[in-house]
Amino acid sequence: MLKxxxxxxxxxxxxxxxxxxxxEVPDGQFVxxxxxxxxxxxxxxxxxxxxxDPTDGRIIWNGIDITAAxxxxxxxxxxxxxxxxxxxxxxxxxxxxxxxLAGRLGYTNPMWSLVNRFSTHDRQMALAKLExxxxxxxxxxxxxxxxxGQQQRVGIARALMQDPELxxxxxxxxxxxxxxxxxxxxxxELLNKEDGITILCSLxxxxxxxxxxxxxxxxxxxxxxxxxxxxxxxxQRFKDIYGEDAVRVEIA
Amino acid sequence: xxxxQFPTSRGALRKLLLVLVVVAGVLLYAYGWRVTDxxxxxxxxxxxxxxxxxxxxxxxxxxxxxQDRDSEFADAYFAIGCPDDGEPIPQPERAxxxxxxxxxxxxxxxxxxxxxxxxxxxxxxxxxxRWIPPNGQSRPMVRTxxxxxxxxxxxxxVPSLRGGGDEFHTIEVEGxxxxxxxxxxxxxxxxxxxxxxxxxxxxxxxxxxxxxxxVLSFFAARNLMRQVRMPAGDVLIAFILLPIGWALGDLLVGxxxxxxxxxxxxxVLGIVGPxxxxxxxxxxxxVASTAGLQEGTVGHRARKIGxxxxxxxxxxxxxxxxxxxxxxxxxxxxxxxxxxxxxxxxTLGTLVDLSISVAAALAGALLVxxxxxxxxxxxxxxFEGPANHIVGAVLGVASGTLLMAxxxxxxxxxxxxxxxxxxxxxxxxxxxxxxxxxxxTGAGHRDEAxxxxxxxxxxxxxxxxxxxxxxxxxxxxxxLIVDGRLPSALKTEIGPFSVKTxxxxxxxxxxxxxxxxxxxxxxxxNFPLGMTVYxxxxxxxxxxxxxxxxxxxxxxxxxxxxxxxxxxxxxMLHSIAALGKLYSEQVENIDPGPIEAVQATGATRLQMIAxxxxxxxxxxxxxxxxxxxxxxxxxxxxxxxxxxGGIGFLLQQQINLLRYREAGVAVLAIAIxxxxxxxxxxxxxxxxx
Numbered sequence: 017m018l019k020x021x022x023x024x025x026x027x028x029x030x031x032x033x034x035x036x037x038x039x040e041v042p043d044g045q046f047v048x049x050x051x052x053x054x055x056x057x058x059x060x061x062x063x064x065x066x067x068x069d070p071t072d073g074r075i076i077w078n079g080i081d082i083t084a085a086x087x088x089x090x091x092x093x094x095x096x097x098x099x100x101x102x103x104x105x106x107x108x109x110x111x112x113x114x115x116x117l118a119g120r121l122g123y124t125n126p127m128w129s130l131v132n133r134f135s136t137h138d139r140q141m142a143l144a145k146l147e148x149x150x151x152x153x154x155x156x157x158x159x160x161x162x163x164x165g166q167q168q169r170v171g172i173a174r175a176l177m178q179d180p181e182l183x184x185x186x187x188x189x190x191x192x193x194x195x196x197x198x199x200x201x202x203x204x205e206l207l208n209k210e211d212g213i214t215i216l217c218s219l220x221x222x223x224x225x226x227x228x229x230x231x232x233x234x235x236x237x238x239x240x241x242x243x244x245x246x247x248x249x250x251x252q253r254f255k256d257i258y259g260e261d262a263v264r265v266e267i268a
Numbered sequence: 269x270x271x272x273q274f275p276t277s278r279g280a281l282r283k284l285l286l287v288l289v290v291v292a293g294v295l296l297y298a299y300g301w302r303v304t305d306x307x308x309x310x311x312x313x314x315x316x317x318x319x320x321x322x323x324x325x326x327x328x329x330x331x332x333x334x335q336d337r338d339s340e341f342a343d344a345y346f347a348i349g350c351p352d353d354g355e356p357i358p359q360p361e362r363a364x365x366x367x368x369x370x371x372x373x374x375x376x377x378x379x380x381x382x383x384x385x386x387x388x389x390x391x392x393x394x395x396x397x398r399w400i401p402p403n404g405q406s407r408p409m410v411r412t413x414x415x416x417x418x419x420x421x422x423x424x425x426v427p428s429l430r431g432g433g434d435e436f437h438t439i440e441v442e443g444x445x446x447x448x449x450x451x452x453x454x455x456x457x458x459x460x461x462x463x464x465x466x467x468x469x470x471x472x473x474x475x476x477x478x479x480x481x482x483v484l485s486f487f488a489a490r491n492l493m494r495q496v497r498m499p500a501g502d503v504l505i506a507f508i509l510l511p512i513g514w515a516l517g518d519l520l521v522g523x524x525x526x527x528x529x530x531x532x533x534x535x536v537l538g539i540v541g542p543x544x545x546x547x548x549x550x551x552x553x554x555v556a557s558t559a560g561l562q563e564g565t566v567g568h569r570a571r572k573i574g575x576x577x578x579x580x581x582x583x584x585x586x587x588x589x590x591x592x593x594x595x596x597x598x599x600x601x602x603x604x605x606x607x608x609x610x611x612x613x614x615t616l617g618t619l620v621d622l623s624i625s626v627a628a629a630l631a632g633a634l635l636v637x638x639x640x641x642x643x644x645x646x647x648x649x650x651f652e653g654p655a656n657h658i659v660g661a662v663l664g665v666a667s668g669t670l671l672m673a674x675x676x677x678x679x680x681x682x683x684x685x686x687x688x689x690x691x692x693x694x695x696x697x698x699x700x701x702x703x704x705x706x707x708x709t710g711a712g713h714r715d716e717a718x719x720x721x722x723x724x725x726x727x728x729x730x731x732x733x734x735x736x737x738x739x740x741x742x743x744x745x746x747x748l749i750v751d752g753r754l755p756s757a758l759k760t761e762i763g764p765f766s767v768k769t770x771x772x773x774x775x776x777x778x779x780x781x782x783x784x785x786x787x788x789x790x791x792x793x794n795f796p797l798g799m800t801v802y803x804x805x806x807x808x809x810x811x812x813x814x815x816x817x818x819x820x821x822x823x824x825x826x827x828x829x830x831x832x833x834x835x836x837x838x839x840m841l842h843s844i845a846a847l848g849k850l851y852s853e854q855v856e857n858i859d860p861g862p863i864e865a866v867q868a869t870g871a872t873r874l875q876m877i878a879x880x881x882x883x884x885x886x887x888x889x890x891x892x893x894x895x896x897x898x899x900x901x902x903x904x905x906x907x908x909x910x911x912x913g914g915i916g917f918l919l920q921q922q923i924n925l926l927r928y929r930e931a932g933v934a935v936l937a938i939a940i941x942x943x944x945x946x947x948x949x950x951x952x953x954x955x956x957x
Binding site for chain 2: 065067086087088091092093094095096097098099101103104105106107108109110114118119120121122123126127129130171174175177178184
């Protein structure tokens, strides 16, 4: 169970990204966060694993207050929360396997991992995760030689190395073409259904959100605009979220 | 109409301003012209023109090559004052096929002209005519060319010589011609030898600087350091524990390192000892890990601390043993063919030996302060409300005292270091005032754009001036800064202790300012530790970089004597500063995405650097290292001018001896090496980036 209570984030330049956001996510739910660019989606996701420190409010996960954790406690929390990114955030010059193994860093001895030593178990695991996302044969190529969709799958494999209970996906398909977008979303759906991983995913397109979400949360200017069933978003709600001039774009 | 005029009048004003700026610029330029003594008269001076032509001509004809020469001699006799009887002066015998000379006249007074004719000389040889008076002190007269028939004719005038008398003077002609092939001259050989020394000097300086600059560059990278924030209480406790840990490390771990060195000198013990230690550590770690303690519990933490302490001891011991083995190998290789390698290994071993106690103390300091902080951290959490501020004040007093004591120790080294305590007092006072202001007005640190910021800054500047004045008087800093003397040796008694009054007063100010700051800050607010480290590192790097290596060279020559080692040290120090800055800018330019991703997996900060940062910076680091080596070769060609070894030392000697042809060889060598390296490093950099 993830509980967000009165979460507020004000950046140092005075921009208010989140205003008093509260909601709860039960375990195993597939939640999609929608909203315009700059509505606070990324900030919300990053506050949950404290890549960004919130200004105010609390985030409680499985009874632990994430916002109050110190460095060491935060590390232990973070390693149970996987994250994938719009720009994939792979180290482009490193091999795919190295990128995937990086997901295991929270569990390895800091000294050994500095000299690039991982246990046989971790290596087997990395290959297994790559197998799962269907690019095992790319394990020893450089990350920047892969296509966008493949890179995002490496990102998913890296997050899976953490044995996550919660997966944060920050616009995972915004840099991909429609067909690849669906294949990446399918992997997320699989993780949700098969492994029971709770997923919090931000998306641009309502059509994609509707296809995969159990529940949709919409942000507008840092405020919670909508929280409910995907089917409940009608024309009026759509205009509320995206503005009067918005026209629906369907993604096949 | 009005609409049109307004811009025009503004345009006129702008034009006037432009004219004024141009006039001011020209005046400034004229002043510069005078200050730098630009003078056309000097360039037109006849004697100077002659000298510069000669010097340039010699510089431009470097004696790179040499050729062996054969020579032959022929003599004639001459009398100063013709004999009264008018008899001809008897001349040497002429042998068949040998060259001979004829002179006419064969007697005369000083300044008389003599025609010298030579026959049967080696064709096209150089003929050197010399005058040898009876005392045998030969003096060169003239040089002329022999024609293709072995004949030459030239005129000399009788030199003014004292004495003379009855004895004959000898006119000697040496015919000289090159034989065999041209070869490199002695000068060239020396220059090449020195050039090799120069290139290696630059290489040593660069390679020694790289690892240090590499580590420093992370501390000087804003994007990495900005994230490093810790609760103020943790920072203060870590700081207070540093000297305690240093002492403990020196006392307890230092001897282990020394033991390692001793064992290492006996090869077998040096290998077996650390091996047993490492195996033992591995065994203990394995046994301990079976205890199955829950992460985050006290037992788990205690195990981690215990293992870390053991690990530090094992590492220091092993390091010591490696140093000892180095010394052993060095001794064994000393008289063999590999003596260079032996000397190298031996020096490294000795370096380890010398630095092991510092390394042990440093490891102790870091370990104790990190362990202590993590132990206390849990407890600090329970101080809420007033207790938060009371504990903050106590820690603040202790840290402030410690900080100012350290500054006072530095100030006791050199008079102008006395500025450092003053600076720290000013910074502390400004920070305190900022906190006071925020407390009473309710302004936050984030209110940067409103009037609070301006008012706060004004007040801070005012307090800075007051604090500086007060600290200057209180610490009697005039003695240091104006008189250039060290702080007075007077002591103050505090109970059983006796401390220098200067140090005591500095500590007192630190206690007061630290106490105020600690009280206001409390122990839970975040302290920007990273930015403090960042600013300190950047300041030191910038200060070091602004001192030319030539000046550093002077200091190092005094320390380690004239020679390339002084040059290596000077260039190394400057390279650390320059590379530290270049590297850190590369770190600041990397893609933040991978860092974010690695952090999100629960990696530690070191792991984040190893997996998110290092892979991205390898190519630019290699490129900048090449670039720095290139710069160091240029610098090392002149570091010799202050005694730093390399080719510069040779060049300076030859210039001072006015041997411009030899100097020309050195200049030529520098030009070749620098342009070759320039080209090489440019093409390598192109490939890397």
